[in-house]
Amino acid sequence: MNYKSNLFEVIRSMRANLLRTTLTMIGIVIGIGAVVAIMSTADSVTATVSSELEKTGLNKISISRRFNGGATRILDDSTIYFLTSLRIVGVKDYQGGMFVDSQVRDYKTGEATRIYLNGATESTMDNLNLKMLAGRGVITEEENQSQSKVVLVNGTLVKKFFYGDPEAAVNQTVKIAGASFKVIGVYQAEPFSRNANGIAPLRTLMTQPFESNGYTQIEAVLDPNADAKSVREQLLAVMLKEGGFTDEDKANFYISNPRQELDTFQQFMLAASVVIALIAAISLIVGGVGVMNIMLVTISERTKEIGLMRSIGAKKRDVVKQFLLESVSLTIIGGIIGVGLGILFAYTAISVINMFDSMPDFIFTISFPGIGISLLVSVLIGLIFGAYPATRASKLSPVEALRRE
């Protein structure tokens, strides 16, 4: 068979029945479009979150206090000194960190809200990747050592206390846990966060007015090519032994596992997008039935033509090929349009999400496996749902077919 000239013929016959062709394709277009849109959006979310995680957390393993555990003081400078002395391969440095859950009060109005404070030093500030809206993004070593009562706050707090105007917040005073703190900078709210958060010098958070009992966490900063899994195992063994615990689940500390968390997240996103895409793919079955329907109509309209084909020497399989080519052309063109619309939809969705400040900037990603699978599926639909009409056409008796008007 001469596929090239046949293909031109198919396209001409599609153009001749433009309305019918379009209506039939819509089912396929919507099905494929939905699958591609979902896969691409999910890929964008995965890529964005992964890159956020990699930026901030992947090169660190944190040991943090678990509050249901005992009150043993295990996380302080002596712990850091001890861990450093072990010289665990792959660990560059240890950093104590403080997280304080407190209350902040607007100096003028007296309005109060909950605030989570993170203790930082000049060196750890760099790792936070803050996007500054106003003031400075630096805590000096001097401020840390002198336990200065200065604070950087996020956009969420500024919305609550300063009508969302970052410039107006700088150099103002707020009361945290009863003490006056000067706002020295405002940074953009963290991705996915609706909390009022702040950053203050680490040493400040370890003194009055905060109840301090060592650090809330110690972070092991890893070398870029460190074996995170092995480091985590060594830290766990040491910490369990020191604390006299036998079981990780019963210990009064928790050791994070960033790589595993990222893997889990990526697996979850993949599974979720595949499940949703499969649900969307149900509409493809509906589209396929539409294709089958229109092929049956086409064949009954062109019965005489089938008779002619047989009378000039077409074999049964030539008839099957002809009509399969038509149904596959229908679904593959529908598939290509669907891919285009799906990408456009995903792009629009990502652009809309990016208009919200509370979200990180999503990276638009085109899901190439998604597109490949979609196009393959549209070919399969054409073959599967075209098979019955095409076979039926080939089984027509040539005489009967020719007699039909």
Next chain:
Amino acid sequence: MNTIISLKDIHKTYGAGELSYEALKGISLDIKEGEMVAIMGPSGSGKSTLMNVIGLLDTPTSGQYIIEDKNTKNLDDDQMSELRNHTVGFIFQSFNLLNRISVLENVQRPMVYGGIDTKESERRALTNLDNVGLLHKASSFPTQLSGGQVQRVAIARALVMNPAIILADEPTGNLDTATSTQVMNLLCKINKQGNTVIIVTHSDEIASYAKRKIIIRDGLLSKDIKL
């Protein structure tokens, strides 16, 4: 001359039981290579059924049909298709051109199924269009042609695989007298080149072009006149 078509006691029954209808009731007939034969008879006589059997579009219920020394009983669907492609060329009363493809593509159609490559197929189609005087219409579409022109395209299509037998079913049934004469002269010319031509008609005028008249009545051969 060799016998190219040999029918022995051909029966064709449609349906079964009480509602069955016997269109052919035992026809025996030999046609030799190079003959020009007219099959005549009133409507319902079974002449179209006979033509469909000869053209391998239909299979007889009983009897023996040998075409080019091949017993059709032993042929499967693919082999029958090949014979329709290589050995028999059909010309229909209603022309049966495909309107959505060009004249050239219509003529090329049988070669698509005959597995002839595009270049050769185009060359042959153009030669055949030239023979029927329609080379200048190659890129036109059938709807742009007159009835006589359409039938001449159909003749070019029937000849393009150079079949030994041309089967024409009321070829002038839809044409006026002038174009009928044109088409019949063309069929005579083809016959002179050696092709066996079988024309089914109920018109004496058309039948007069043939050298042999076979008259079918009630599913039986009633007269076989050689002129």
